[in-house]
Every structure is written in structure tokens, then in C-alpha cells.
Amino acid sequence: xxxxxxxxxxxxxxxxxxxxxxxxxxxxxxxxxxxxxxxxxxxxxxxxxxxxxxxxxxxxxxxxxxxxxxxxxxxxxxxxxxxxxxxxxxxxxxxxxxxxxxxxxxxxxxxxxxxxxxxxxxxxxxxxxxxxxxxxxxxxxxxxxxxxxxxxxxxxxxxxxxxxxxxxxxxxxxxxxxxxxxxxxxxxxxxxxxxxxxxxxxxxxxxxxxxxxxxxxxxxxxxxxxxxxxxxxxxxxxxxxxxxxxxxxxxxxxxxxxxxxxxxxxxxxxxxxxxxxxxxxxxxxxxxxxxxxxxxxxxxxxxxxxxxxxxxxxxxxxxxxxxxxxxxxxxxxxxxxxxxxxxxxxxxxxxxxxxxxxxxxxxxxxxxxxxxxxxxxxxxxxxxxxxxxxxxxxxxxxxxxxxxxxxxxxxxxxxxxxxxxxxxxxxxxxxxxxxxxxxxxxxxxxxxxxxxxxxxxxxxxxxxxxxxxxxxxxxxxxxxxxxxxxxxxxxxxxxxxxxxxxxx
Numbered sequence: 001x002x003x004x005x006x007x008x009x010x011x012x013x014x015x016x017x018x019x020x021x022x023x024x025x026x027x028x029x030x031x032x033x034x035x036x037x038x039x040x041x042x043x044x045x046x047x048x049x050x051x052x053x054x055x056x057x058x059x060x061x062x063x064x065x066x067x068x069x070x071x072x073x074x075x076x077x078x079x080x081x082x083x084x085x086x087x088x089x090x091x092x093x094x095x096x097x098x099x100x101x102x103x104x105x106x107x108x109x110x111x112x113x114x115x116x117x118x119x120x121x122x123x124x125x126x127x128x129x130x131x132x133x134x135x136x137x138x139x140x141x142x143x144x145x146x147x148x149x150x151x152x153x154x155x156x157x158x159x160x161x162x163x164x165x166x167x168x169x170x171x172x173x174x175x176x177x178x179x180x181x182x183x184x185x186x187x188x189x190x191x192x193x194x195x196x197x198x199x200x201x202x203x204x205x206x207x208x209x210x211x212x213x214x215x216x217x218x219x220x221x222x223x224x225x226x227x228x229x230x231x232x233x234x235x236x237x238x239x240x241x242x243x244x245x246x247x248x249x250x251x252x253x254x255x256x257x258x259x260x261x262x263x264x265x266x267x268x269x270x271x272x273x274x275x276x277x278x279x280x281x282x283x284x285x286x287x288x289x290x291x292x293x294x295x296x297x298x299x300x301x302x303x304x305x306x307x308x309x310x311x312x313x314x315x316x317x318x319x320x321x322x323x324x325x326x327x328x329x330x331x332x333x334x335x336x337x338x339x340x341x342x343x344x345x346x347x348x349x350x351x352x353x354x355x356x357x358x359x360x361x362x363x364x365x366x367x368x369x370x371x372x373x374x375x376x377x378x379x380x381x382x383x384x385x386x387x388x389x390x391x392x393x394x395x396x397x398x399x400x401x402x403x404x405x406x407x408x409x410x411x412x413x414x415x416x417x418x419x420x421x422x423x424x425x426x427x428x429x430x431x432x433x434x435x436x437x438x439x440x441x442x443x444x445x446x447x448x449x450x451x452x453x454x455x456x457x458x459x460x461x462x463x464x465x466x467x468x469x470x471x472x473x474x475x476x477x478x479x480x481x482x483x484x485x486x487x488x489x490x491x492x493x494x495x496x497x498x499x500x501x502x503x504x
Contacts, residue, residue: 009071016067019060023053054110062102066095142194152204157274158182159203160192168192169205171275185275205274211249214270214277216284219263219300228375229266230254232291235377235420237268239394240287244272244280263300287396294330294397295375296323319374321346324425331372331398333449341435341442348434349425354418360401361416367405369428373397376422380414394419404454407447407475429482436483443483447476 070091107113152158152172159169170182170190180197182190205212220229233254241252249271258265268288272280292298296319324346328334334342351374354360360371360378378401379392395401395416405412406429436443451471 009067009075013064013067013071016060016063020057020064023057023060051110055106058102058105058110062098066098069094069098142198151202156204156206157210159205160197160200161203162196162200165196165200185278209248210273211246211271212274212277214272214281215267216281216288217257217265217267218288219260219265220297221263221300222259224264224297226256226264228295229264229297231421231423232295232297232375233266233268233288235375235396235422236287236291237270237284238419239291239377239396240280240284241270242394243283244276245270246273262302291375291397294327295319296326319351319423324349324374327372327374327398331400333403333446333453334372334400336445336449337435337442341439344435344438345427345431348431349427350431352424352426354422354424356418356420356422358418359415360418360422360424361412361414363413363415364411366411367402369426370400370402370406371424371426373399373401374423374425376424377419378416378422379419380416382414392417403450404457407450407478408471409478429479432479433483436479440483443476443479447472447479450475 074091074094154172154175157169157171159167161167168182168184168190170184172180173183173189174181175194179191179193182192184190234252237252237254245252252268252270254269255267256264257267268284270280270284321343325339325342328337328342328346329339334345337345349372352371354376361367363381373395374397376397378395378399380395380401381392401416401424402412404410432446451468454471455468
């Protein structure tokens with residue numbers, strides 16, 4: 001791409017260079033060449049031709065110089081030193097200065113005019129024009145000052161505020177002779193006179209970093225353990241920040257802001273790009289509400305609005321069997337079980353609190369249990385050869401870890417680590433046996449739901465199985481074997497065969 005740009009610039013330099021050489025050579029040879037042709041009578045024509053060749057030579061040299069300044073000095077050295085494109089205004093000013101000098105050279109050297117008179121006349125005209133075009137000149141010189149002082153540059157997100165005037169904010173897309181163009185947060189193009197920018201206080205949101213710290217707050221009941229709330233909110237904001245946070249931004253966080261009559265006020269801090277701050281706030285709030293809902297929590301209500309015995313004042317609950325049963329009811333494939341089965345399973349789940357950074361499952365290891373995320377955030381990294389190197393996928397509340405590997409008797413296909421402190425529920429084959437012994441038909445229901453989920457997810461831990469029916473059959477076999485239902489099924493089959501023979 002850079003080589004193509006250089007070739008393009010060289011091609012644009014060739015034309016004025018060829019004009020300089022051609023016209024200069026013709027000017028050098030024109031006397032002898034035309035005298036040899038015997039046209040001495042056209043002396044006035046030679047003079048006109050000499051003027052034209054001289055003017056053409058000076059203009060060609062000016063064009064060559066202007067393009068050298070543009071491509072070599074401004075686009076090359078200056079832009080490389082600044083690390084940003086050179087504003088168009090500087091290019092225009094340099095071109096204007098070069099051609100003004102060229103016209104002065106034409107008047108002085110070609111037409112033998114006294115430049116002192118010309119400069120004096122231009123000075124008088126400049127005073128008259130300056131008084132008539134005062135606002136325009138103010139805009140022009142302000143634009144020049146903006147390019148030299150560089151309080152802002154193209155690509156910066158700025159806020160212009162002045163007492164008694166409307167506040168403007170947006171990203172700078174161009175600084176021209178008279179105005180600066182901003183693209184505001186609504187996508188509109190706003191054209192601001194440069195003089196207004198000079199009279200305004202400028203807040204540059206892109207300096208020194210292209211992000212800002214933003215905060216949302218919420219109040220939870222004081223009876224909820226603080227460490228539990230911090231764990232839930234941290235997982236929510238980290239998961240939400242994956243959608244908008246710049247790579248250089250610091251990690252998000254949570255903290256306690258105040259203790260109020262309604263409960264404890266928590267602050268959730270994140271670092272979005274300035275133009276995405278309101279959309280980022282919406283994303284963070286949505287994740288916070290989802291994580292709180294999965295944990296059975298709600299924002300606190302004013303205490304005077306409810307009586308002490310009103311069950312609606314129970315805006316929080318600890319992690320108990322009822323809460324786990326509700327979570328299982330929203331998590332496939334366990335949601336396929338009936339309410340009574342989920343209640344039995346929830347009562348047998350072992351809760352584990354895991355510190356941040358712990359490896360919960362290692363790719364390649366045989367699964368002995370699978371886990372449901374209750375609170376916190378995990379990340380899953382694909383094993384080598386299965387998309388390794390891709391960004392780690394977040395696993396929030398309600399997600400299952402290692403379910404397919406356990407039900408198929410296979411190894412984990414991903415390495416799963418705790419991004420934050422995490423509360424998980426551990427489910428083993430012994431845990432499932434309690435449900436299957438109570439209702440053996442649940443094995444077929446669970447196997448079909450699990451097979452459908454694995455097939456939909458692209459076959460994680462599918463092994464060599466070809467289709468959903470094969471997956472369901474293998475999962476059912478493993479469930480029956482683990483629950484001791486294999487011999488019961490075999491006895492039922494033998495009894496059915498014997499009954500058919502007796503009937504025959």
C-alpha cells in the first residue's frame with residue numbers, strides 16, 4: 001500500500017518536471033532555432049513566445065515545488081513525526097504561498113515590473129479587504145493557530161463549551177480555512193467557525209487516553225453479604241466490558257459508595273470510548289440486572305413502602321435449594337426435567353466457591369463432574385487445534401461447564417478458568433443418580449435434551465458421533481450405566497421376549 005502511494009506521488013511529480021525541462025530547453029534554444037528558419041521579421045513574436053515560455057517555466061517550477069512540499073515534507077516528514085494526517089489547511093497555505101511567490105517572480109523577472117509598487121498596492125488593498133472580511137480572516141488565522149498549536153487534531157473527540165452558548169461535542173473530521181467539522185454523537189455533521197472554537201473552552205476527551213471512566217450506581221439491601229454483591233457485580237461488568245472496552249483501558253471494577261437508609265449503594269466502574277459511553281452504560285446495566293436475577297437479587301426498595309411481614313420485602317435470598325431449582329429451570333438441558341426432578345437435583349448439588357484465576361477444567365482431562373455457574377464469571381479457551389488463539393469466551397450465571405464431556409464419558413474440550421471469584425454448583429453422575437432412581441424415564445428425557453443442545457452448539461465434546469440420535473443413544477447408555485439402570489432395562493427386555501414367546 002505504501003509503495004503504491006509512493007509511485008502515485010512520483011507520477012504526479014513527473015508532469016511538472018517534464019514541463020520544466022521541455023520549456024527550459026525551448027527557451028534556451030529558441031533564438032538560434034528560429035533565426036536558422038529565417039523568420040527575423042517575427043521579433044515581436046519571439047518576445048511573446050519568450051514571455052510564455054518563461055511564465056510556463058516559473059509556473060512549472062512552482063507546481064513542482066508545491067508537490068515536493070506536499071508529498072515529501074508534509075505527507076512524509078511532518079505526518080510521520082505527528083503520527084497523524086496533516087490538516088488540509090496547512091497544505092492549502094503552503095500552496096498559496098508558493099504560487100504568490102511565483103506570480104511575484106513573473107511580474108518582476110519576466111515583465112520587469114517594480115515589485116515595491118506592487119507590494120505597496122497590495123498592502124493598501126489588504127487593509128481594505130481586512131476591514132471588510134474581518135470575521136473571515138479571524139476564522140482563517142484561528143484555523144492556522146489550531147494547526148500550529150495543535151490543542152486538537154483530526155480524530156479527537158472534543159467538547160466545546162462557553163458561558164451562555166450551546167455546548168457542542170463530537171469527533172473532529174476536518175479543519176479547513178474557515179471552519180472545523182465535527183461529527184457529533186448522533187452522527188450529524190456540525191460545522192463550527194474557527195473563531196468560535198478559539199473563544200470556547202475545549203475539553204479533549206481523546207487526550208491523554210482515548211477512553212474515560214464511567215460509573216453507574218445501584219442500591220441493594222444491607223442484609224445481602226457485601227462480598228457476594230461485589231462478586232456478582234464484578235462478573236457482570238467484566239462480561240459487559242468485552243463488548244466495548246478499548247484494549248488499552250484499565251480493567252473495570254466495583255466498590256461501595258455509600259450506606260443509605262434503603263441499603264448499601266454500590267458503584268460499577270468501566271472505561272468506554274467517549275462516544276459509546278451511553279450505549280456502554282445500557283450494556284452494563286443489562287448485564288448487572290441479568291446477573292442479579294440469576295442470583296435471586298433485586299435493587300432495594302424504600303423501606304417505608306412495605307411492611308415487615310410483606311414477602312415482597314425479601315429483595316434478596318441466599319443460595320438455597322429453591323433458588324438453585326429456579327436457576328436449573330432456565331438452564332438447558334436440565335430445564336427439560338420436571339419441577340420435582342429439578343428440586344431433587346438442586347438439593348443434591350454441591351456448592352463450591354472458587355477464587356479468581358483457578359482452573360476449573362483442563363482440556364484433555366477426563367470429566368468427572370460438570371458445573372453450573374451460579375455467581376461470577378468463567379472464561380473458556382479452546383484446546384490446541386480447535387480454534388486455539390481465539391479470544392476466551394465468557395461463561396456467566398446459568399452456563400454449564402463440562403456437561404457434554406461427562407455425559408459422553410469423554411475429555412474436556414476446553415480449558416475453563418475463573419475470571420472472577422465464582423460460585424458454582426457441582427453435578428456428578430452420583431448426583432444425577434438420585435433423580436434417575438426416583439424416575440427412570442428422566443434418563444431418556446435428559447439424554448434427548450442434552451443431545452439437542454450439543455448438536456446445536458456445534459458438537460463440543462461430540463467425539464466421532466455423527467448425529468443427534470447417536471448422541472442421545474450414547475448419553476442414555478451412560479446415564480443408565482451410572483445409575484445402575486442397565487440391568488433393569490435388560491431384565492425388562494428379557495421379560496418382554498419371554499412374554500412374546502409364551503403368547504406365541
